[in-house]
Amino acid sequence: MGKRRKQRKAAVDRDVISRLPDEILCHILSFLPTRTSMATSVLSRRWRYLWEKVQVLDLNDDFLYTHDRSDEEAEECFINFLEKVVSGFNPLSKVRLSCRADAYGYRRLFEWIGSVSDRVRELYFSTRTDRMTYTLPFEYIYSTSLVSLVLDGNINIIFDDVNLDGKMFLPSLKNLELHIDYLNIDVFLSGCPALETLRVTLIKFTTREADFDLEAIHMPRTLKSLTFEERYHYSEVVTLERLQLDTPSLEYLHLALRCDYKRILVCDYTNIKKACLDIWPKPRNVTWVPKLLGALCKTKFLWLKVSTIQCLLPAPVLDISDFCNLIQLQLDFEDFKAKLLIDLLHHCPKLQALKIYVLGSYDGEDNFYFYYLNPHKHNGWRQPRSVPKCIVSHLNTVEYRGYQNTREEHEFTAYILQRGLVLKSMRIHAKYYCPGHLKWEISQALSEIQMGSSMCRVEID
């Protein structure tokens, strides 16, 4: 670049620096915690009141808990600050709050939440308590403006004396994330008719103040993404009547269920892309898991965890439809079961990547010494009558974790290597506690196999 052009460019650059308009500066400030944003008021006169134009309040209370203050003082300080600062922000579109709550101040804190929830579009509230659980009155999050709501912490939401018929509590809500102690999820979801993304982890099935029993769970029809983990403690019931997943727009599903559900209602998920299932093998669940798999037949990625595999094992024949779009399949086994795997592969005509994780059982016997004494577990391998289509035409990557070089594993691996005509990579991770010579044994065993694919790389580690 010539000297003159360089000079002209430098002049333009300098000019550019001072030209970032207020609108952009405010946008930048909106990504910062409010305290940092407030601090920009000292940069220059122009910046003095810029932070107040930001429509985002992002606060946490860590900075107040110092050794020269008691916990109660810190909490009171913070709530006073909250009450004062919120009036300066007008309009306010998003609130992100992370703070402690205890018996002393939780009421005022929840009231403050109630005062902002129907002004904002996004509310994120995370609280750590002193091991107690506090009840957040439901009216405090009743809001027509909220589009996104995240609640996290030791809180309960109790519905009391609310007329539930057709009442939409959160009519604009599209995104909901709940990691709290207790709420009646079905009642809550009945008031969210526009919900598209739901992430929920439930721990408690019931609580002393609970009014309505949970009988069934109905997911909002508009859902596109669902992560539902129900980890009810085994001592709490529970058999539920129904899980209703009539959500035709569903693209992503992660389901972790511990309870026994008598029935599931599904529909054709024509847009489904990824699904992960962790469904405990309770007696009723086992009867409908194949039906759920059928509804998910258009998915591109599928991950079946140990529990779900156990739901499928008892059936002599796998009665599911083909996964016509499936590209990647991951299966977590407690013990490797080649027959089930081959059966599944028959239903995945276009599969490109296969991941097998053998976790082993938790009974403590599955350790190094046990392996050393019993290197040959029961061999469940039976030569398949026909080769699954995907092995011959599409499968290019296989990964196996927890390999112990049992007879069944070896037969399966040899089968894939010999018939995998387009196989590019086979990675085997030996079971972690096994001695070094296992890797040598594995590579010896596999070196004698005639590979079906000339470009296949076998890695063992």
Next chain:
Amino acid sequence: MSGISDTERMITLKTVEGTLFDVKSSIAKDLKTVQAFIDDSDDDVTSPIPLPNVFTRELSRILDYLNNHHRFRSGIEKADEEMARYDAEFAKSMSHEELKALILAANYLNVKDLLEFLNQTVADVIQNKSVEFVRNFFGIENDYTPEEEEKLRNENEWAFNGVEQD
């Protein structure tokens, strides 16, 4: 060229320095300012659209970003990971001056997603830095008197309790 459908029509853009860029109309849609110009024109836009506020360096980066993001979105596996990696590299490859220049260009062209990303990047850069650093970054001259600044720090004590001092 055979096989080009309507959606693959090309738009030509001209930067301040006179450089011409051929852009697919599907990408041009993300340049909302340009799209508005196209929509407002009665006839098909055939001659190059001049962008009086946009330099070659910036337009080149913007198009690079948009082309890559379109590619990631239409792909399947690992797109999220790759996109995150690309974004990180993209942000790192620029000096602070270049970052600010790009923000202005993206703002003028109204490229929403890119602008969101760039502003977040600036926020990350200034997050835990001192007042001096931030002044330097934005090219700000301190026009407070020492007394005024002291008073302000007291008024907004919440902000300064625990923040890095210069």
